[in-house]
Every structure is written in C-alpha cells, then in structure tokens.
Amino acid sequence: MSGWWSGASIRVRLTAWYMAVLTLMLVAYASATFLAVRHEFREQLEEQLHHDLESLAGGGHPEPDPEARLQQQLREIVVVLVLGLPLIVILAGVGGYVLARRALAPIDHLAAEARRITAERLDQRLSVPNEKDEIGRLAAVINDTFARLDASFGQLRRFTADASHELRTPLAVIRSIGEMGLRDTRAPAEYKEAIGSMLEEVDRLTRLVDTLLRLSRGDAGTIRLSLDILDLGDLARDVAASLGILAEERQQQLEVAAEANVRVSADRVVLRDAITNVVHNAITYGPAGSTIAMRVEADDVEAALSVADEGPGIPAEHRERIFDRFYRIDEGRSRASGGAGLGLAIARWAVEANGGRISLASSGTGSVFRITLPRSCVFSTNKNPNGA
Amino acid sequence: MVRVLVVEDERKLAQVLAAALEAEHYDVVVAATGEDGFYRANAERFDLVVLDLMLPGRSGLEILHTLRERQIDTPVLILTARDGVDDRVLGLDRGADDYLVKPFALPELLARIRALLRRGRPSDQLRLKAADLELDLVARRVIRGERQIELTTREFDLLEYLLRHQGHLVSREMLARDVWKEPRRATPLDNVIDVQMTRLRKKVDIDGPARLIHTVRGVGFVLREGEP
Numbered sequence: 001m002s003g004w005w006s007g008a009s010i011r012v013r014l015t016a017w018y019m020a021v022l023t024l025m026l027v028a029y030a031s032a033t034f035l036a037v038r039h040e041f042r043e044q045l046e047e048q049l050h051h052d053l054e055s056l057a058g059g060g061h062p063e064p065d066p067e068a069r070l071q072q073q074l075r076e077i078v079v080v081l082v083l084g085l086p087l088i089v090i091l092a093g094v095g096g097y098v099l100a101r102r103a104l105a106p107i108d109h110l111a112a113e114a115r116r117i118t119a120e121r122l123d124q125r126l127s128v129p130n131e132k133d134e135i136g137r138l139a140a141v142i143n144d145t146f147a148r149l150d151a152s153f154g155q156l157r158r159f160t161a162d163a164s165h166e167l168r169t170p171l172a173v174i175r176s177i178g179e180m181g182l183r184d185t186r187a188p189a190e191y192k193e194a195i196g197s198m199l200e201e202v203d204r205l206t207r208l209v210d211t212l213l214r215l216s217r218g219d220a221g222t223i224r225l226s227l228d229i230l231d232l233g234d235l236a237r238d239v240a241a242s243l244g245i246l247a248e249e250r251q252q253q254l255e256v257a258a259e260a261n262v263r264v265s266a267d268r269v270v271l272r273d274a275i276t277n278v279v280h281n282a283i284t285y286g287p288a289g290s291t292i293a294m295r296v297e298a299d300d301v302e303a304a305l306s307v308a309d310e311g312p313g314i315p316a317e318h319r320e321r322i323f324d325r326f327y328r329i330d331e332g333r334s335r336a337s338g339g340a341g342l343g344l345a346i347a348r349w350a351v352e353a354n355g356g357r358i359s360l361a362s363s364g365t366g367s368v369f370r371i372t373l374p375r376s377c378v379f380s381t382n383k384n385p386n387g388a
Numbered sequence: 389m390v391r392v393l394v395v396e397d398e399r400k401l402a403q404v405l406a407a408a409l410e411a412e413h414y415d416v417v418v419a420a421t422g423e424d425g426f427y428r429a430n431a432e433r434f435d436l437v438v439l440d441l442m443l444p445g446r447s448g449l450e451i452l453h454t455l456r457e458r459q460i461d462t463p464v465l466i467l468t469a470r471d472g473v474d475d476r477v478l479g480l481d482r483g484a485d486d487y488l489v490k491p492f493a494l495p496e497l498l499a500r501i502r503a504l505l506r507r508g509r510p511s512d513q514l515r516l517k518a519a520d521l522e523l524d525l526v527a528r529r530v531i532r533g534e535r536q537i538e539l540t541t542r543e544f545d546l547l548e549y550l551l552r553h554q555g556h557l558v559s560r561e562m563l564a565r566d567v568w569k570e571p572r573r574a575t576p577l578d579n580v581i582d583v584q585m586t587r588l589r590k591k592v593d594i595d596g597p598a599r600l601i602h603t604v605r606g607v608g609f610v611l612r613e614g615e616p
C-alpha cells in the first residue's frame with residue numbers, strides 16, 4: 001500500500017485524497033440528511049396516527065396504512081443518495097484530476113528542461129513562464145543554483161587550465177635545456193650552468209606542486225587548524241620584521257600602527273602566511289621609496305588589519321579576480337619576481353579558513369588590502385588566554 | 389668506515405643516493421625490496437639506515453617497527469612522498485630518527501645524515517673557522533684576517549650555519565627551517581634569504597683575499613675556500 005502510494009504521481013495522489021475526503025464528507029452529509037428526514041417523517045406519522053384515532057372516534061375513515069407509505073418514501077431517498085453519491089464523487093474526481101494535471105504540467109516541463117542542462121551546457125537556463133507563482137519561484141531558485149554551479153565549474157576549468165600551463169612551463173624549460181645540453185660536447189662550465197638552470201626549474205615545479213597541494217587540501221577541508229588567541233598587532237610587527245629587509249632593499253618604509261590588545265582566535269602559522277603574502281605583494285608592487293602602511297584596529301566585534309601601498313592601484317576590472325588562483329595583472333612582471341600568481345589566493349584561503357574575509361580597495365594612488373577577522377572574546381590581557 | 393644501508397625500490401633514486409653517499413666516503417649497501425632491506429638490517433651492522441616508506445613487499449613502517457622491537461637502535465632516516473603530518477608522526481612514533489619528504493634536495497639529505505651520525509657526540513666547538521675567517525660563538529664576534537665584522541643577529545646565525553656546514557652545500561629549505569625557523573619555504577621567504585645572503589657576502593667577502601661564500605645555481609649556497 002505505502003509502496004504504491006509513494007510510487008504514484010502527485011497528480012494521482014492529489015486526486016485520491018480529494019476523492020476520499022469528498023466521499024467522507026458526502027457520506028456524513030447524506031447520513032445526516034437521511035436521519036433528519038426520517039425524524040421529520042416519524043413526527044408526521046405520529047401526528048397522522050393521532051389525527052386518525054380522533055377521526056376514527058368521530059366515525060371517519062382512516063388513511064390506508066400510512067406507515068407503509070412512509071417506508072416507501074424513505075427507501076426512495078436512500079436509493080437516490082446511494083446512487084447519486086458515487087456519481088458525484090466520480091465526476092468530482094475526474095474534475096480534480098484534470099485540474100491537478102493542469103496545475104502540475106509546468107513541473108514536468110521544468111524537469112524536462114532541467115534534464116537537458118548538463119555540465120557542458122551550464123550556461124542554459126530554465127524558462128520562467130510566470131515569476132510570481134510557486135512554479136516561477138521554483139524555476140528562479142533552480143536557475144540561481146545553475147548560475148552558481150556554472151561559476152564554480154568555470155573557475156575549476158580555468159584553474160585546471162592555468163595549473164597545467166604553470167606546470168608545463170618549467171617542464172618545457174627543463175626538457176629543452178637538457179636536449180640542448182646533449183646536442184654538442186660542451187665545456188664543463190656550460191654543463192654546470194645548464195644543470196643549475198634545470199635545477200632552478202625543478203625547484204619552481206616543486207614549490208608549485210606543494211602550493212597546489214596545500215590549496216587542494218584547504219578546499220577539501222582536511223587541514224586542521226590549531227587555534228590560538230593571537231595579538232594581531234604582534235603578528236603584524238612579526239611579519240614586518242621578517243620582510244623588512246625586502247622593503248629596505250627598495251628604500252621603502254614599512255610602517256606598523258597597531259591598537260593595543262586586538263586579539264583574534266586563529267591559527268598562527270596560517271594567518272601569518274596570509275599577512276606575509278599580502279605585505280610581500282605590497283612590497284613587490286609598491287614603487288621604490290614609497291611607504292607601506294600596516295594598520296591594526298578593532299571595534300567591538302571585528303578586528304582588522306589593513307596593508308596600504310602607494311603603488312599604481314589595481315584597475316576595477318581586475319579587482320574581482322585578483323584573489324583567484326594564478327590570476328596575474330601583469331604576466332611577465334610577477335613571473336620575474338618568482339611568483340606563480342598564487343600568493344593572494346593563498347592569503348584569501350588562509351583568512352577564510354580562520355573565519356575572516358579579505359577585501360581590496362584600490363584607487364590610482366594605491367591599494368588597500370584589508371583582512372577582517374571576528375574579534376576574540378578574550379579582552380583582558382591578564383586572563384589566561386587558554387582558559388577562554 | 390661508516391656503513392649506510394639504503395632501502396629504496398626506485399632504481400634511479402637508489403643509484404643516485406648510493407653515488408652521493410659514496411662521494412661522501414660512506415660504505416653504501418642498497419636494498420631494492422622491503423624483504424631484502426629488513427634481512428640486511430637485521431643480519432648486518434650499519435651505522436645508519438635510509439628507509440623509503442613505500443616499498444613493495446614489506447612497508448618501511450613495518451620494517452622500522454620490527455627493527456625497533458628487536459632492540460636494533462641503528463639511526464633511521466625515512467623518506468616519504470607524503471608530507472601529511474600524520475605520516476611524519478607515525479614514522480617518528482615507530483622509532484625513526486628523522487624524515488625527509490620527496491622530492492628532497494641531496495645537500496639536505498647529506499646534512500641530515502651527518503647530523504644523525506654526529507648525534508650523541510656533543511659539538512664543543514666555540515670557535516668556527518674557515519681560511520682567515522673566524523667566528524667566536526661565546527663573544528658573538530666575527531673576524532676576517534685583522535678586520536672585525538659587524539653582523540646583525542640574523543647574519544651571525546646565517547654565517548654560523550654556513551660555517552657548521554663548511555664545504556657542504558646548504559639549500560634554501562635548510563636555511564628556511566634551521567635559521568629562519570619557518571615551517572615552510574615560500575616565495576617571500578626565498579627573497580628574504582637571497583637579500584640576506586647578499587648582504588652577508590658583502591660584509592664577509594668584500595676585503596677578503598678570496599671569496600668564501602658561493603652561490604650554487606639551482607641548489608643553494610656553500611662556504612668553502614677556493615672554487616665551489
């Protein structure tokens with residue numbers, strides 16, 4: 001029974017429900033009517049008998065068997081009710097079925113349309129006949145899902161293409177240097193040079209694979225964070241100290257202005273990586289002699305670390321994708337600085353893994369990267385941070 | 389002569405390892421399967437075992453475990469292609485003395501092996517020397533010839549590390565981990581290491597009769613008298 005029930009279409013189930021309820025109601029209504037009519041007839045019969053007795057006493061003729069006539073009338077009513085009731089139910093059922101089919105037809109249509117949209121044709125959308133009714137809203141929601149799927153598929157496809165490009169480049173270099181090296185007999189110094197340059201590419205390849213592995217572990221959620229209560233100001237100064245030498249080389253000022261006691265709960269190594277990448281980015285793209293300002297501030301709920309450079313800024317069309325993997329504004333320049341275009345992608349992953357977000361504001365006079373994290377609930381310095 | 393057992397099934401890698409270790413004047417025995425490796429480690433005496441974890445037949449972890457159960461305390465350095473924390477912890481828990489993740493740099497492997505073989509013998513050197521360069525660990529002072537060299541803390545640590553590995557190649561991974569104490573090498577840190585090395589070299593080599601600190605392209609750095 002339940003197997004049949006869940007196997008039947010909504011249309012059939014709706015109609016069956018409808019008919020069952022209708023039958024119950026009609027039976028109840030008919031029974032009530034029948035009982036009321038019978039009661040009424042009985043009263044009439046009593047009255048008649050009374051009347052007959054009186055007229056009999058007065059010498060009149062009584063009606064010939066009034067009880068039999070009453071029974072006859074009641075039987076007719078029952079026949080009408082019993083025959084009419086199924087007829088009405090069947091007629092209503094057919095009507096209900098037709099109505100249900102018409103109401104549900106757009107869903108079948110939707111299903112047929114959705115079935116045609118596969119991974120290769122994710123740009124297609126369902127047609128929405130009426131945006132205001134339930135079906136229209138459903139179609140809009142499904143379309144929304146398709147749009148998100150389309151975006152992530154696109155990102156994945158780009159990522160795979162970019163990753164294979166990045167992996168192939170060093171492979172191509174290694175191969176051609178090796179082939180060139182073997183073509184003629186060369187001086188030992190030349191061989192050393194060739195082997196050294198092959199090793200450099202191997203090194204690049206190794207680091208790239210490491211980074212990709214980390215990112216994919218991050219995606220799969222298999223990296224376990226060890227959360228600590230950290231002072232964001234200390235972390236900023238720590239990063240500034242370790243990268244200070246690079247800023248010095250370019251005659252840049254690397255400044256840290258931090259509010260005291262801005263604490264966040266985060267994985268130190270992961271968050272430090274994020275900040276390092278953002279600051280390194282600022283040092284790389286900030287012009288020589290400029291200032292890079294790191295700032296740590298907080299309100300009641302959030303702590304923020306911003307890194308402002310005086311570089312050329314990032315044009316609006318690049319801002320959306322600047323955190324995407326392998327995304328570079330200037331292909332040649334950042335490759336020369338040794339990056340694979342993964343620094344900011346790592347930074348975004350690292351910040352988001354710690355429950356924060358990273359954003360970019362940019363104008364012609366520089367860029368400001370801002371890392372926002374939920375503020376840790378431990379405010380006082382004299383409390384044991386591990387007891388929180 | 390120091391005897392080293394290399395248990396590695398990848399033939400090319402085993403050959404290169406053997407050649408590199410022989411160049412360092414170790415007596416090298418190569419075992420290509422887990423069974424062979426286990427048999428030799430059990431039957432013969434070695435000063436060190438280099439053990440691949442992924443082996444056909446008998447896994448590296450099993451070999452390690454059985455060796456330790458039989459009270460064989462030869463230092464073991466494990467090689468693994470997986471760098472998950474669990475794999476490392478598992479290996480060290482089973483009694484490994486050190487581990488390296490593939491692909492590793494040969495200079496690093498050699499440095500680790502030297503460290504393991506040195507273990508237990510305290511290094512009581514308070515002065516490190518190379519040619520006319522002298523580093524005093526107690527006074528934290530550096531002298532080249534007659535000239536005293538002023539170094540920052542980081543430069544001093546870096547020079548000390550180079551001197552301790554004198555004549556041997558030092559990779560950027562090693563510097564990142566041992567001098568900068570960073571768990572992972574990354575592009576920003578690579579740049580920092582290069583800049584720091586350039587500055588140190590300027591201070592150390594500028595007036596010296598011969599260059600001591602050399603860059604070996606694609607590999608790292610070496611402190612050595614004469615040509616690298």
